[in-house]
Amino acid sequence: MNIIVTIKQVPDTNNITIDPETGTLNREGVPAIINPEDKNALEAALTLKEKHGAKVIVLSMGPPQAEKALREALAMGADEAILLSDRAFAGADTWATAYTLSCAVKKIKDYSLIIGGRQAIDGDTAQTGPQLSECLKIPQITYVQDVKVEGDTVLAKSVFGNVRRMVQAKMPALLTVTKEMNEPRYSTIRGIATAYREKKITVWNSKDVDAKPMRIGLPGSPTQVRKTFSPKHEREGKVFAGAPGQLANDLLGVLVDNNYV
Amino acid sequence: MVWNYKVLKSLEVNTPVIPKDDERIETYSEDTMYRGSPDAVLIARDEREITETLKFCNKNKVPITFCGTQTSMTGASVPDEGLLVSTELIEGVEDIYQNENGTFAVVKPGTVTALFQKEVANAGYFYPVAPTSRDQCRIGSNISTNATGEDSYKYGPVREYVQSIDIIMPDGSKRVLTREPGEHPTWVRNKAGYLVEWGNPIDLIIGSEGTLGFISRATIKLLPKARPFFSALIPFRSNWDALNFAIDTNLNDKDLNPRTLELIDSGALKLMKTSRTFPEIDEEIGSLLYIKQEYDDDEDFVRWIEVWLKKITHTCGKDLADQTMVAFTYNDQEIFRLWRHRIPEAANEIGRKYWKNAGGKIGSDWWAPMDKLAEMMRHFYLVADASGLPYMGYAHIGCGHPHTNFLSQNAVEKQKALEALASCCRKAVELGGGVAGEHGIGKIHTDLMPIQYSHDIINKMKAWKREYDPNWILGRGNIFEAPNT
Ligand SMILES: Cc1cc2nc3c(=O)[nH]c(=O)nc-3n(C[C@H](O)[C@H](O)[C@H](O)COP(=O)(O)OP(=O)(O)OC[C@H]3O[C@@H](n4cnc5c(N)ncnc54)[C@H](O)[C@@H]3O)c2cc1C
Numbered sequence: 182m183n184i185i186v187t188i189k190q191v192p193d194t195n196n197i198t199i200d201p202e203t204g205t206l207n208r209e210g211v212p213a214i215i216n217p218e219d220k221n222a223l224e225a226a227l228t229l230k231e232k233h234g235a236k237v238i239v240l241s242m243g244p245p246q247a248e249k250a251l252r253e254a255l256a257m258g259a260d261e262a263i264l265l266s267d268r269a270f271a272g273a274d275t276w277a278t279a280y281t282l283s284c285a286v287k288k289i290k291d292y293s294l295i296i297g298g299r300q301a302i303d304g305d306t307a308q309t310g311p312q313l314s315e316c317l318k319i320p321q322i323t324y325v326q327d328v329k330v331e332g333d334t335v336l337a338k339s340v341f342g343n344v345r346r347m348v349q350a351k352m353p354a355l356l357t358v359t360k361e362m363n364e365p366r367y368s369t370i371r372g373i374a375t376a377y378r379e380k381k382i383t384v385w386n387s388k389d390v391d392a393k394p395m396r397i398g399l400p401g402s403p404t405q406v407r408k409t410f411s412p413k414h415e416r417e418g419k420v421f422a423g424a425p426g427q428l429a430n431d432l433l434g435v436l437v438d439n440n441y442v
Numbered sequence: 443m444v445w446n447y448k449v450l451k452s453l454e455v456n457t458p459v460i461p462k463d464d465e466r467i468e469t470y471s472e473d474t475m476y477r478g479s480p481d482a483v484l485i486a487r488d489e490r491e492i493t494e495t496l497k498f499c500n501k502n503k504v505p506i507t508f509c510g511t512q513t514s515m516t517g518a519s520v521p522d523e524g525l526l527v528s529t530e531l532i533e534g535v536e537d538i539y540q541n542e543n544g545t546f547a548v549v550k551p552g553t554v555t556a557l558f559q560k561e562v563a564n565a566g567y568f569y570p571v572a573p574t575s576r577d578q579c580r581i582g583s584n585i586s587t588n589a590t591g592e593d594s595y596k597y598g599p600v601r602e603y604v605q606s607i608d609i610i611m612p613d614g615s616k617r618v619l620t621r622e623p624g625e626h627p628t629w630v631r632n633k634a635g636y637l638v639e640w641g642n643p644i645d646l647i648i649g650s651e652g653t654l655g656f657i658s659r660a661t662i663k664l665l666p667k668a669r670p671f672f673s674a675l676i677p678f679r680s681n682w683d684a685l686n687f688a689i690d691t692n693l694n695d696k697d698l699n700p701r702t703l704e705l706i707d708s709g710a711l712k713l714m715k716t717s718r719t720f721p722e723i724d725e726e727i728g729s730l731l732y733i734k735q736e737y738d739d740d741e742d743f744v745r746w747i748e749v750w751l752k753k754i755t756h757t758c759g760k761d762l763a764d765q766t767m768v769a770f771t772y773n774d775q776e777i778f779r780l781w782r783h784r785i786p787e788a789a790n791e792i793g794r795k796y797w798k799n800a801g802g803k804i805g806s807d808w809w810a811p812m813d814k815l816a817e818m819m820r821h822f823y824l825v826a827d828a829s830g831l832p833y834m835g836y837a838h839i840g841c842g843h844p845h846t847n848f849l850s851q852n853a854v855e856k857q858k859a860l861e862a863l864a865s866c867c868r869k870a871v872e873l874g875g876g877v878a879g880e881h882g883i884g885k886i887h888t889d890l891m892p893i894q895y896s897h898d899i900i901n902k903m904k905a906w907k908r909e910y911d912p913n914w915i916l917g918r919g920n921i922f923e924a925p926n927t
Contacts, residue, residue: 355675
């Protein structure tokens, strides 16, 4: 079984600010990391590999620097890494990205599962995964928190808000996973040594994957961003009054009502 | 030295003083290890208020204790009597400048260490002394305790970086103490009382636990921008395997100069595992070493990975080497750091639960020279096993300074723990080390001073104390028992 894991290198939003004037991310000096939920996707793939035996291929579209993220994935235990890098890919929205990834997946050809993170922390769209499955015309299960492979089907627990569903799909299928799925493993020292010294990263450009020029990069991107802004958190304060016992009760009531406890 | 707490009512500063019967005082009444009893608390706003308060207290012989965040592990920041002055509002970096001697930051004493580090990093520099408590503790206190941090294996204690300090004396006068260019202070981990061999008075103040004057400003030497590093947790089967690895690295492997070389022995590992995010690890793993290794670029990174991998495989075998976890992104490194932080945090939590039965955590702070560390640790594990109490050893093993803790549930157990501690302190001194390598003496370890110092030396220290603070009002009860009133 081959499992493809799509990963994106993103700026670490823990260390990022938004320029209040232009509304764009201040990227300078911000460390680049593997998008956190893509790490959960990789962990899911590696766990399946340990259980069923599989080859895990990580696939990323990005500039040459994204190699670092792929190396980290190799150090965690991925078997192969493919970087889609070409100036022509630049400026891609999620639709063009999904199309480009689908071209690479078609070239890989033999796969049972594609697993990706639900969404990337630098865009928060949660679109690329589902769009990729549309391009490939394969079933998709999103917001996955648990997964089982049985024969040629995949059974996944999908959680969205208060709704939990068990969804079964015939493979090949695409899953997007959330951070609740697992705790990604840490790289081991030997994993890193092997990732850097023994494993190779294959780089493909638009011609290698036979992508149509009008469907990639800026020309292939129908999305128009009209405005970006920092989300404002409308915080609501609430003051409780009363005796300590009553206060504790009131507070607990609110926590219960909001499903926190 | 009689004084009457009612006199505090006539202290005239702009900020209202929190009186003893105000419930807010509770927050200021204990540190991690000790419960005191301040008669009033002043959260001072500026240097002027401190000066006025000092003059007032000196005139009226009111004991005055300073505190930052009260993360002291010795009771040093909690008074048994008198006024407590918090520096929490006197914070901020005033200036970062360069001259022919280097780059320096001028900082106010209440600045939280981690924020200071962040601010100098944003300006393109590096301040390397990061106590595990760096998100809470403050620079003035770090100087007052000559703090060390995770990275002191490579970078040494605060003392190394203090270029100049302003101190306000009990009579309200101000002194500026500065290092000569090229002056290199000692890195010895000794924090028991005052530095006996001080040449420059700045070295007398550093580590004096708030007993000689108020540090109102510090000029800190900065290093060039920090190099990237990776952290690793190296697994071992036993405490001894980890120890031997650390000792060998320090004494024989001069090529390896990690930032950090810390032990997490089997007792400490149990507590580390209580961290929510700690992964499941192989049961045969009995202890860990926590290291941080710096590098220049990708090639250098891989080179260091291979150097460590070779050494680990050679000493621990392939099986364990393969389980060495590495963090090389900031987020993962922070997670490792928090796991490490979990050890003292969990030990303190457990210890405090036993306070009500007169038990608690008994922590050691002794240190031994590296070439005597094996003998020292043998002694510790013997004494610890004999005590029958839960115990652990962790932290700065690469500097000969592990923290060892006993958890005692009641007064009888506590007594046993204290005896074990005293025995280890005597051994450490016998081997050429000392009784306090990090946290100082404070109020709870004054009994350890005579283990390390002769009567003459202690008297010499007391004479320095009287010279700076004739009325013995500052940090009363710290380092030396409070004089008879
Ligand atoms: C979980 C934990 C981890 C720790 N890790 C480390 C570590 O890795 N390395 C280490 O060295 N320590 C460590 N400590 C101990 C402690 O954090 C340090 O001693 C620190 O320097 C205290 O900072 P603080 O702001 O909390 O000071 P406080 O505890 O409030 O005060 C400490 C001392 O400084 C004096 N003081 C404060 N401000 C001034 C001033 N302006 N002028 C004169 N005297 C002053 C006080 O009187 C007191 O004697 C740790 C503590 C905890 C709880």
